[in-house]
Amino acid sequence: MAFRKAFQVACGIAGTAAVVVAAAATTQRRGEGRVEAAAVSWSPSSPLEQRTAAVWDSNWDKREPISLMKPNKKNKDDTEDFTAQLENYKVKATRHIFLIRHSQYNLSASTDKERSLTSLGREQAELTGQRLASLGLNYDVLIHSSMTRAKETATIISKYLPGLEMMSCDLLREGAPIEPVPPVSHWKPEAMYHEDGARIEAAFRRYIHRADLKQENDSYEIIVCHANVIRYFVCRALQFPPEGWLRMCLNNGSITWLTIRPNGRVALRTLGDTGFMPPDKLSR
Ligand SMILES: *[C@@H]1O[C@H](CO)[C@@H](O)[C@H](O)[C@H]1NC(C)=O
Numbered sequence: 001m002a003f004r005k006a007f008q009v010a011c012g013i014a015g016t017a018a019v020v021v022a023a024a025a026t027t028q029r030r031g032e033g034r035v036e037a038a039a040v041s042w043s044p045s046s047p048l049e050q051r052t053a054a055v056w057d058s059n060w061d062k063r064e065p066i067s068l069m070k071p072n073k074k075n076k077d078d079t080e081d082f083t084a085q086l087e088n089y090k091v092k093a094t095r096h097i098f099l100i101r102h103s104q105y106n107l108s109a110s111t112d113k114e115r116s117l118t119s120l121g122r123e124q125a126e127l128t129g130q131r132l133a134s135l136g137l138n139y140d141v142l143i144h145s146s147m148t149r150a151k152e153t154a155t156i157i158s159k160y161l162p163g164l165e166m167m168s169c170d171l172l173r174e175g176a177p178i179e180p181v182p183p184v185s186h187w188k189p190e191a192m193y194h195e196d197g198a199r200i201e202a203a204f205r206r207y208i209h210r211a212d213l214k215q216e217n218d219s220y221e222i223i224v225c226h227a228n229v230i231r232y233f234v235c236r237a238l239q240f241p242p243e244g245w246l247r248m249c250l251n252n253g254s255i256t257w258l259t260i261r262p263n264g265r266v267a268l269r270t271l272g273d274t275g276f277m278p279p280d281k282l283s284r
């Protein structure tokens with residue numbers, strides 16, 4: 001509950017900030033005729049910004065060839081043999097991961113079981129299912145959080161993807177991944193971040209990584225879960241500070257598409273896409 005309010009607050013703030021920045025840019029343009037590129041492009045200035053700018057850990061998922069190689073094969077003295085060996089540990093396939101936020105549910109109910117989808121929520125799930133099917137991709141699996149709203153969303157989506165294997169996972173349940181920065185006024189006990197944070201990080205490590213060595217073909221996997229979980233995954237996958245997760249907003253039934261290449265590079269192709277839903281089906 002508190003998080004839902006918190007993210008609405010966060011979205012409000014973000015919206016205002018964007019307007020202020022746009023207004024400032026317009027004023028500047030009018031006043032000076034021309035805006036110098038240097039004045040508008042960002043460069044790290046403070047020591048903190050310099051420390052965090054443009055760093056990419058290519059072994060973030062511990063699946064770089066050197067990490068996959070057995071210790072007794074790591075004979076670096078024989079350079080030729082080592083290089084040849086390394087080739088055997090290169091991942092071959094790309095993974096496409098579709099993170100779906102569950103659709104609208106009954107907020108008046110108090111238990112997870114009773115918190116089932118509203119009729120609008122069911123319509124949203126139908127639209128998301130149709131959208132995923134219309135992309136014409138050969139999906140490999142549909143994984144969903146074990147919470148009622150995620151399970152129901154996944155079940156409706158699965159109607160449009162006949163024969164697709166479905167799996168339920170407790171790690172993907174909603175929670176408080178990490179204390180957000182900037183802070184929110186809705187206080188959460190530290191123990192909650194401590195507990196949920198470790199679980200959601202475990203979910204990240206289980207699901208978000210480059211393909212396994214034995215994977216031959218590119219894969220397309222659907223994960224139906226929750227806004228906090230998805231936002232945390234996106235920050236972690238892009239190596240952005242995870243504390244910033246609450247600065248993003250995701251619509252109900254939206255699609256967030258991550259691509260992970262064999263070399264571990266990650267691309268966010270869409271974030272919270274609901275462009276396929278008619279405006280009257282979006283929940284506000
Ligand atoms: C999604 O639905 C929930 C209720 O299930 C609602 O609180 C929330 O505001 C909705 N979010 C968006 C972005 O529409």
Ligand SMILES: *[C@@H]1O[C@H](CO)[C@@H](O)[C@H](O)[C@H]1NC(C)=O
Nearest residue numbers: 106107108109110114118119
């Ligand atoms: C939502 O849940 C409340 C409490 O369980 C229930 O009284 C109400 O009928 C539910 N609303 C819908 C639309 O299912």
Ligand SMILES: *[C@@H]1O[C@H](CO)[C@@H](O)[C@H](O)[C@H]1NC(C)=O
Nearest residue numbers: 093138140214215216217218
């Ligand atoms: C990979 O794709 C090829 C070509 O579509 C297919 O023949 C092969 O069976 C696939 N391999 C696996 C493990 O699915």
